[in-house]
Amino acid sequence: MKKIAVIGATGLVGNAVVQELASRGHHVTAFARNIDKVAQANNVQAVAMDVNAPDFSEKLAGFDAVVNAFNAGWENPNLAHDLKTGHANILTASKTANVPYLLVVGGAGSLNVAPNLQLVDTPDFPAEIYPAANAVRELLDELRQRKDINWAFLSPAAMFAVNPVSFEKTGAYRIGGDDVLMNADGSPADISVADLAVAIADDVERKVHLHQRFTVAQA
Numbered sequence: 735m736k737k738i739a740v741i742g743a744t745g746l747v748g749n750a751v752v753q754e755l756a757s758r759g760h761h762v763t764a765f766a767r768n769i770d771k772v773a774q775a776n777n778v779q780a781v782a783m784d785v786n787a788p789d790f791s792e793k794l795a796g797f798d799a800v801v802n803a804f805n806a807g808w809e810n811p812n813l814a815h816d817l818k819t820g821h822a823n824i825l826t827a828s829k830t831a832n833v834p835y836l837l838v839v840g841g842a843g844s845l846n847v848a849p850n851l852q853l854v855d856t857p858d859f860p861a862e863i864y865p866a867a868n869a870v871r872e873l874l875d876e877l878r879q880r881k882d883i884n885w886a887f888l889s890p891a892a893m894f895a896v897n898p899v900s901f902e903k904t905g906a907y908r909i910g911g912d913d914v915l916m917n918a919d920g921s922p923a924d925i926s927v928a929d930l931a932v933a934i935a936d937d938v939e940r941k942v943h944l945h946q947r948f949t950v951a952q953a
Contacts (some may be wrong), residue, residue, distance in 0.1 A: 735758075735759045735760050735761060736761070736798040736799065736939065737760070737761045737763070737796065737797050738761070738762055738763070738797060738800070738801065739763045739764075739793075739794065739797045739799075739800045739801070740752050740755070740764050740765065740785075740801045740803060741765045741785065741800065741801065741802045741824060742766065742804040743764030743773075743803070744767075744768060744895075744908050745805050746895070746899070747803045747927065747931070748764075748766075748801070748803035749771075749772075749773055749837060750803055750901075750928055750930065750931035751803060751931045751934050752764050752772065752773045752778060752784035753773045753775075753926055753931070754928070754934070754935045755935050755938075756775040756777050756778050758935060760777065761777050761779075762775075762777060762778045762779070762795070763779050763780065764779065764780045765767065765781050765782055765785075765793070765828060765835065766782065766783070767782065767783070767784070769781065769782050778802065781793065785804060785823050785824050785827070786819065786820065786823050788844065790823060790824075790827040791827035791828075794828060794830075794831035794833055795831045795832075796831075797833065797834075798834060798835070798938075799834060799835040799837065799937060799938040799939075799941065800835070800925075801831050801837050801839065801934060802822065802836060802838045802839060803839045804817075804820050804838065805817075806820055808866075813865070813866045813871045814865035814868070817866055817923040818869050818872070819871050821838075821869075821870075823847040824836075825876075825877075825880075825883055827884075828883055833884060834884055834941075835877065835938060835941045835944065836883060836884060836885045836886070837885075837886045837887075837888060837934060837938050837943075838877070838885060838886065838887045838888070839872060839888050840873065840887050840888065840947075841866075841867050841887050841889060841890070842889050842891065842892045842894065842914070843859070843867035843868070843870065843871055844870070844871040844874050844889060844947075845892060845913060845949055846912050846914065846928065847914050852871070854868060854901055859916070862950075865926040870893035874887050878947075883946060884944060886941075886944060886945070886947075886948070887943075887948075888933070888934065888937070888943075888947075888948060888949070888950065889949040890925055890930055890950065891914075891915055891923045891925040891947070891949065891952065892914045892915070892923065892924075892950075893921075893922050893923060893924035894924055894925050896924075897924055899926075899927055900924070900927065900928075901926060901927050902926045902928060902929075903928035904926070904929055904952070905927065905929065906952075906953035907925060907929050907930075907932065907950045907951065907953050908923075908949065908950065908951050909933075909948055909949070909950055910949045910950070910951070911948060911949070912947060913949075914949035915949055923951035923952055924952055925950055925951050925952045928949065929950075929952060935943050
């Protein structure tokens with residue numbers, strides 16, 4: 735069994751990942767601002783943390799993998815700025831701690847919908863979430879230039895958290911690269927929270943997307 739840390743362990747994705755990893759018997763350290771909301775299990779240790787703390791790198795030392803599900807809060811008026819600052823500090827801490835595998839859970843905005851056209855740049859992309867989505871796209875652009883951090887970047891399916899969120903667990907999913915995954919009828923695909931957590935847990939166990947972005951959708 736592995737020692738795996740989850741940053742943002744009480745968020746929609748982070749909470750599901752903690753539960754999925756714990757169910758597989760891994761030793762999970764759940765980092766969160768409010769540890770009272772961390773999923774409880776004998777192999778889950780809840781740790782209060784601030785990704786902007788000077789000693790954050792010390793907390794990331796010694797893990798087999800780290801899942802970065804950090805979110806600065808959708809109701810936060812400074813969301814884009816705080817996302818940039820938080821992710822920058824997570825990257826710095828990961829480099830200092832020599833994290834073997836940092837899986838960053840990003841957004842779908844940077845996925846291609848056509849040649850040279852990303853989802854975030856399409857006319858119908860919601861203007862209110864553009865600044866945050868663009869900040870995460872810029873994070874991916876930076877990561878693609880870096881080999882000093884052992885990163886991987888996961889973009890959920892384009893309709894994740896756009897449709898009513900599903901918590902159904904099938905254990906099945908499809909993997910793609912830089913393009914939006916589509917359904918058989920030509921519509922953009924979705925994925926449930928539970929199956930996204932399965933895909934994340936599978937990847938941190940296998941570490942098969944080092945220095946790559948990938949996407950996952952319902953099978």
